[in-house]
Amino acid sequence: QVQLVESGGxxxxxxxSLRVSCAASGLTFSSYTMAWFRQAPGKDREFVAVIxxxxxxxxxxDSVKSRFTISRDNAKNTVYLQMNGLKSEDTAVYSCAASTxxxxxxxAGYDYWGQGTQVTVSS
Numbered sequence: 001q002v003q004l005v006e007s008g009g010x011x012x013x014x015x016x017s018l019r020v021s022c023a024a025s026g027l028t029f030s031s032y033t034m035a036w037f038r039q040a041p042g043k044d045r046e047f048v049a050v051i052x053x054x055x056x057x058x059x060x061x062d063s064v065k066s067r068f069t070i071s072r073d074n075a076k077n078t079v080y081l082q083m084n085g086l087k088s089e090d091t092a093v094y095s096c097a098a099s100t101x102x103x104x105x106x107x108a109g110y111d112y113w114g115q116g117t118q119v120t121v122s123s
Contacts, residue, residue: 002026002112004096009117017084020117022096027112029077030054033103035110036070036081038092038119047105048094049081059103064090088123 008020022034035050049060049070058070069082079096094117097110104110 002098004098004112004114006094006096006114006117009094009119011120011122012086014086014088014121014123016086016121017082018086018119019080019082020094020119021081022079022114024077024079024096024098027098029072030074031100032098033101034070034072034079035097035099035103036079036094037097037107038090038094039116040089040092043092045095045107046092047107050103050105051079052103053100059105061105083119086119086121088121090119091121092119093117094119 003025006022012018033053036048037045039045051058051070051072067085072079096114098112099110
């Protein structure tokens with residue numbers, strides 16, 4: 001049974017930093033492209049960042065580029081999202097997702113999802 005479990009969310013002041021993690025089990029982690037999405041109240045789920053399987057290349061949404069960094073540790077079956085320079089508009093539930101594909105900004109391209117972790121940025 002595949003499980004993705006996020007952790008590390010919380011309350012942070014604007015301009016601060018936070019790192020969220022996603023621990024995976026039940027799958028061959030290195031064979032999966034991993035991504036982070038977020039969803040704010042009343043809004044659609046939004047792509048944040050992706051790190052591709054095998055080659056480890058990354059891609060970011062324009063709204064987070066240069067502020068957020070996605071990384072993975074295949075030995076620990078974990079993907080991270082380091083968030084710097086947080087803004088109030090970054091407030092959302094952050095979820096990780098796993099795909100056997102090459103990576104997509106479309107949530108429909110992902111096979112497995114975590115439950116999410118709340119990130120709240122106070123201004």
